[in-house]
Amino acid sequence: MTSKSRDPAGGASVEALAGAMAQAMAETHLAGRLRAVRQLIPGRLVFTTSFGLEDQAITHAIFTHGLGKDIEVVTLDTGRLFAETYELWAETEERYGCRIRAFAPDTVSVEALVAGQGINGFRHSVDARLACCAVRKVEPLGRALAGAAGWVTGLRAEQSAGRAATPLASYDGSRALIKVAPLADWTRRELETYINDNGIPYNVLHDRGFSSIGCAPCTRAVRLGEPERAGRWWWEQDGKSECGLHLSPEGVLVRGRATAGELA
Helix, strand or coil: CCCCCECCCCCCEHHHHHHHHHHHHCCCCHHHHHHHHHHHCCCCEEEEECCCHHHHHHHHHHHHCCCCCCCEEEEECCCCECHHHHHHHHHHHHHHCCCCEEECCCHHHHHHHHHHHCCCHHHCCHHHHHHHHHHHHHHHHHHHCCCCCEEECCCCHHHCHHHCCCCCEEEECCCCEEEECCCCCCCHHHHHHHHHHCCCCCCHHHHHCCCCCCEHHHECCCCCCCCCCCCECCCCCCCCCCCCCCECCCCCECCCCCCCCCCC
8 A cells, every 4th residue: 555545445545534534533532533443444453552551541442432343452562561561461351351462572583682682782772772672562563463454552742752743643654554543632631530530450650650661671760850751761862762663654763852851
């Protein structure tokens, strides 16, 4: 599918479809936005959760509004997640009576990675860290999204300077699908209110200062006044950190310079 391709139903272009969906989602609540996604995108829909606050909110909306059969909920098990994340994974499945499918990295690729750079070799350079992300996250994501027409994410514009322009819906040319961020315009306060009001289970690390949680060796708690994602790959000082999952519509890794102290 190219940037000028028609959608699977033979209607408007994928760009027009993304625009129509963003318009339909603009004035509705979370569950309504997800229903609009289902109605407007023909084909397989995949939601990738990393069990952060955003993802827990979306998971709750999916399973409490009868969308569990319409949107597949999957996760990327990198093999380096916090124990608390695995506990939340189990708690979430029990709470909603569901199974969240895991996509793990290729064993041979992980073995080669560790043999080449060491168990924590990703700290040696940005390229080494991106190589680790490519094996543990990007390749499994490719398998998770294979054949999908739409990808639901937990991105929010407020998370970092590099994500400030995140739209509700856009065309992902690198993966030939519609990428949706139903919480793109939510603030952290709105998100926390939704979590608390609905009694949604969340990672206990959030109560210990971890505002954004990824792999255990790559995440620390944030300090007072730091942006939400300042604890991700904190040892990198170029202010351009991303893992490679989220690309620009042209398929380019978005590594825009962050504000002072932020490692996006």
